[in-house]
Amino acid sequence: MDRAQKEQLVDELGQIFESSGVVVVSHYVGLTVAEMQDLRARARAAGGSVRVAKNRLAKIALEGKPCESIADLLTGMTVLTYSEDPVAAAKVAQEFSKENPKLVILGGSMGENALDAAGVEAVSKMPSREELISTIAGMLGAPASNIAGAIGAPASNIASILSTIEDKAAA
Numbered sequence: 691m692d693r694a695q696k697e698q699l700v701d702e703l704g705q706i707f708e709s710s711g712v713v714v715v716s717h718y719v720g721l722t723v724a725e726m727q728d729l730r731a732r733a734r735a736a737g738g739s740v741r742v743a744k745n746r747l748a749k750i751a752l753e754g755k756p757c758e759s760i761a762d763l764l765t766g767m768t769v770l771t772y773s774e775d776p777v778a779a780a781k782v783a784q785e786f787s788k789e790n791p792k793l794v795i796l797g798g799s800m801g802e803n804a805l806d807a808a809g810v811e812a813v814s815k816m817p818s819r820e821e822l823i824s825t826i827a828g829m830l831g832a833p834a835s836n837i838a839g840a841i842g843a844p845a846s847n848i849a850s851i852l853s854t855i856e857d858k859a860a861a
Contacts, residue, residue, distance in 0.1 A: 696747060699743065699744075699747055699751075700747050700750050700751045701751075702751075703741075703743055703747065703748055703751035703752075704751040704752075704755065706739075706741065706751075706770070706772055707751060707752055707755040707756075707757050708755055708756070709774065710772040710773060710774060710779070711773060711774050711775055711776035711777075711778075711779075711800065711801070712772065712773060712775075712776050712777065712778075712779050712780050712798060712799070712800045712813060713757060713760065713770055713771070713772045713779070713798050713799050714770070714771040714772070714779050714780055714783040714795060714797075714798040714805075714810055715760055715763040715764065715768055715769075715770060715795075715796045715797055715798050716768065716769050716771065716783060716787070716793050716794060716795045716796060717766055717767055717768060717769075717793070717794040717796060718742075718767055718768070718769045718792065718793055718794075719766070719767050719792065719794075720792040721790070721792050721793060725790060725792070726740075726769075728786075729769075729771075729782070729786050729793070732782045732785070732786060733771055733773070733778075733779065733782045736773065736775075736778040736779070736781065736782050737773055737774065737775055737778050738771060738772055738773030738774075738775070738778045738779040738782060739771075739772055739773070740769060740770070740771050741769070741770045741772070742768075742769050742770075743770065745764040745765060745766075745768060748761075748764050748768075748770070749761045749764055752764075756799075756801055756802040757799030757801070757802065757804070759799065759804040760797065760798060760799045760804060763796045763797050763798075768796070769793075771783045775818060775819050776800055776801075776813070776816075776819075777813060777814065777816050777817070777818045777819070778818060778819075780798070780810050780811075780813040780814040781814045781818070783795055783810065783814070784810065784811055784814035785814075795807045795810050795811075797809065797810060798810050800813060
């Protein structure tokens with residue numbers, strides 16, 4: 691890898707560290723190519739990505755970034771799982787590490803906040819952006835359906851009273 695390629699890689703990594711909602715750093719010693727492809731596919735499906743980069747270049751890319759504190763985690767064979775959604779990458783990494791103990795989560799960052807392995811697990815248990823949006827939409831729609839039900843209730847009550855009166859008159 692020549693100097694121009696290294697500079698380009700450092701720029702790409704810098705953009706990843708700036709734009710990602712969460713970055714998870716893990717050791718992947720012993721993962722097969724198929725297992726790594728499975729991890730990449732899961733991350734892609736969740737809207738994230740997986741990146742293996744040289745630790746030295748990643749540390750250079752981290753300089754001056756909000757998540758600079760994760761530079762200490764970059765030792766050995768590390769893989770970065772990241773996403774714009776602050777929860778997606780943490781969920782993917784946590785679920786994969788439960789199924790495959792060869793992936794060991796070291797920690798990560800969520801914006802300026804450094805996370806240890808327990809912090810990544812806590813973030814992975816949070817609801818995703820889509821789940822929060824659907825919950826809020828449900829909350830916004832509930833009052834409207836309650837109002838519609840309250841408006842329609844007197845009419846249905848009157849109809850049931852009239853049918854009861856009709857039944858008594860017929861008997």
